[in-house]
Amino acid sequence: MAAAKSKPNPIPSVWARPQREPDQPALSRDVIVREAIAMLDAEGIEALSMRKLGARLNAGATSLYRHVATKDELMELALDAVAAEIHVPPSDSPDWRAAVTEAAHSFRATALRHPWLSSVLGQAGLAYLGPNLMAFSERLASLFIAVGFPDPSGAIDAVLSYTIGMSTTEAAWLSTVARSGETEAEFINRLLPAAQQAAADHDHLADSYREAAVRTADPVKLRDDKFAYALEIVLDGLALRLPD
Amino acid sequence: MAAAKSKPNPIPSVWARPQREPDQPALSRDVIVREAIAMLDAEGIEALSMRKLGARLNAGATSLYRHVATKDELMELALDAVAAEIHVPPSDSPDWRAAVTEAAHSFRATALRHPWLSSVLGQAGLAYLGPNLMAFSERLASLFIAVGFPDPSGAIDAVLSYTIGMSTTEAAWLSTVARSGETEAEFINRLLPAAQQAAADHDHLADSYREAAVRTADPVKLRDDKFAYALEIVLDGLALRLPD
DNA sequence: TTGCGATGCGAACACTGTACGCACAGCGGA
DNA sequence: TCCGCTGTGCGTACAGTGTTCGCATCGCAA
Numbered sequence: 001m002a003a004a005k006s007k008p009n010p011i012p013s014v015w016a017r018p019q020r021e022p023d024q025p026a027l028s029r030d031v032i033v034r035e036a037i038a039m040l041d042a043e044g045i046e047a048l049s050m051r052k053l054g055a056r057l058n059a060g061a062t063s064l065y066r067h068v069a070t071k072d073e074l075m076e077l078a079l080d081a082v083a084a085e086i087h088v089p090p091s092d093s094p095d096w097r098a099a100v101t102e103a104a105h106s107f108r109a110t111a112l113r114h115p116w117l118s119s120v121l122g123q124a125g126l127a128y129l130g131p132n133l134m135a136f137s138e139r140l141a142s143l144f145i146a147v148g149f150p151d152p153s154g155a156i157d158a159v160l161s162y163t164i165g166m167s168t169t170e171a172a173w174l175s176t177v178a179r180s181g182e183t184e185a186e187f188i189n190r191l192l193p194a195a196q197q198a199a200a201d202h203d204h205l206a207d208s209y210r211e212a213a214v215r216t217a218d219p220v221k222l223r224d225d226k227f228a229y230a231l232e233i234v235l236d237g238l239a240l241r242l243p244d
Numbered sequence: 245m246a247a248a249k250s251k252p253n254p255i256p257s258v259w260a261r262p263q264r265e266p267d268q269p270a271l272s273r274d275v276i277v278r279e280a281i282a283m284l285d286a287e288g289i290e291a292l293s294m295r296k297l298g299a300r301l302n303a304g305a306t307s308l309y310r311h312v313a314t315k316d317e318l319m320e321l322a323l324d325a326v327a328a329e330i331h332v333p334p335s336d337s338p339d340w341r342a343a344v345t346e347a348a349h350s351f352r353a354t355a356l357r358h359p360w361l362s363s364v365l366g367q368a369g370l371a372y373l374g375p376n377l378m379a380f381s382e383r384l385a386s387l388f389i390a391v392g393f394p395d396p397s398g399a400i401d402a403v404l405s406y407t408i409g410m411s412t413t414e415a416a417w418l419s420t421v422a423r424s425g426e427t428e429a430e431f432i433n434r435l436l437p438a439a440q441q442a443a444a445d446h447d448h449l450a451d452s453y454r455e456a457a458v459r460t461a462d463p464v465k466l467r468d469d470k471f472a473y474a475l476e477i478v479l480d481g482l483a484l485r486l487p488d
Numbered sequence: 489t490t491g492c493g494a495t496g497c498g499a500a501c502a503c504t505g506t507a508c509g510c511a512c513a514g515c516g517g518a
Numbered sequence: 519t520c521c522g523c524t525g526t527g528c529g530t531a532c533a534g535t536g537t538t539c540g541c542a543t544c545g546c547a548a
Contacts, residue, residue, distance in 0.1 A: 125416025
């Protein structure tokens with residue numbers, strides 16, 4: 001007889017009243033954002049609805065609106081919360097290439113851990129900066145300034161845009177793979193025949209697909225290597241801009 | 245008495261029957277996609293609904309499903325249709341830097357002309373390639389191969405990812421500006437005070453905002469220059485990989 | 489003329505984000 | 519002890535969404 005948590009209770013009796021058992025540590029902006037992120041990670045961006053999120057918190061959907069103005073705002077909060085996971089080495093790092101490389105890899109890792117992030121970035125962009133995104137930008141800026149680039153913002157544009165572009169493309173790919181319910185290798189093998197046929201009269205594309213067909217063994221490492229390799233290209237371009 | 249286009253007509257009389265005036269060249273996948281793109285360009289991605297699109301075509305919402313399996317598929321078709329606008333110079337271009345630069349600028353211009361594109365890219369990615377996207381990839385590949393890069397796919401990754409990252413970020417920014425109903429300069433000036441206050445204890449960010457406050461005169465040119473500058477960095481990195 | 493496959497569409501379903509207003513908890517002051 | 523106030527939860531409702539289903543109607547082939 002312990003239950004009867006939140007059923008509608010038309011009987012005006014004090015004894016039947018729900019008594020509001022504090023099963024959750026109450027509702028707050030923080031737990032809402034945290035649980036939203038958990039849901040986004042687990043089920044993807046289109047699976048998140050205010051009602052489902054409320055249910056997960058043992059609350060009604062509209063209760064969330066006491067702590068969050070709108071769903072878009074919630075997404076911005078989630079974006080900023082996740083931005084805290086990106087690690088940027090301190091500006092006095094001895095090896096600037098290693099430092100920038102680590103920052104880029106950390107960004108990518110975060111984007112792949114939360115593939116919905118690329119969708120949010122595509123819509124909201126980096127216009128409204130939350131505290132964590134600001135801190136990220138600041139650390140990145142101080143790193144590039146400390147290195148001594150003559151035009152730090154241009155340098156940041158190059159490496160950050162490359163990182164964003166590569167990461168969001170990968171994240172979108174991983175999302176489609178996840179929606180299929182297969183492993184990445186399975187998904188590739190199922191898609192390759194169609195892709196090869198579609199690329200029949202595109203010589204170079206057909207070549208690259210043929211090549212890809214061979215290396216389906218470890219797609220994760222392949223993506224890692226691709227990212228690292230092209231990042232080196234960008235860093236080489238940066239190095240040329242460095243004085244002396 | 246010419247009107248009475250598509251009102252419900254309960255009278256079972258031959259003379260009152262609508263007669264199906266062919267005001268539109270009928271419904272077809274092509275006109276649906278074309279009109280969807282027009283709507284996306286004019287009112288943004290969240291303003292497009294199947295019902296509104298149907299209404300624009302003097303058709304019911306559900307009629308569209310005879311030509312398009314789902315809204316997601318429609319978005320993929322729109323993405324591919326728009327990809328046809330990207331211009332990639334022929335592979336026998338004398339100046340490879342100029343050729344790649346033109347391709348990148350054309351990509352960016354297309355992305356900025358259709359800002360919803362960045363949202364679609366963030367969700368669908370480049371996984372399922374339509375014919376136009378395939379042709380784009382093929383032309384890009386043949387260009388890089390003709391130049392003689394030892395690892396063309398790595399080179400493509402570098403410049404294309406940079407271009408995608410920069411363009412989608414800009415497009416997202418332009419979308420937020422458009423939603424505000426203001427010009428870009430107005431929007432910046434309205435936002436700057438808040439941004440500067442929020443960046444109070446981030447020295448380098450505060451600096452860059454102070455700098456930005458001065459140059460609100462021609463934001464378009466400023467973005468153009470930023471894109472071109474960081475692209476040069478990437479191209480410099482590429483040039484190092486070129487034999488002899 | 490008959491039949492058939494393709495096309496349009498109204499109604500309906502299961503959802504969505506969110507506004508509104510009521511119910512109640514805790515609390516500071518009378 | 520009672521009052522009112524403020525902050526929180528939530529049931530209901532509204533306008534809208536993507537999509538399915540089955541029926542009506544069309545042009546065309548037999």
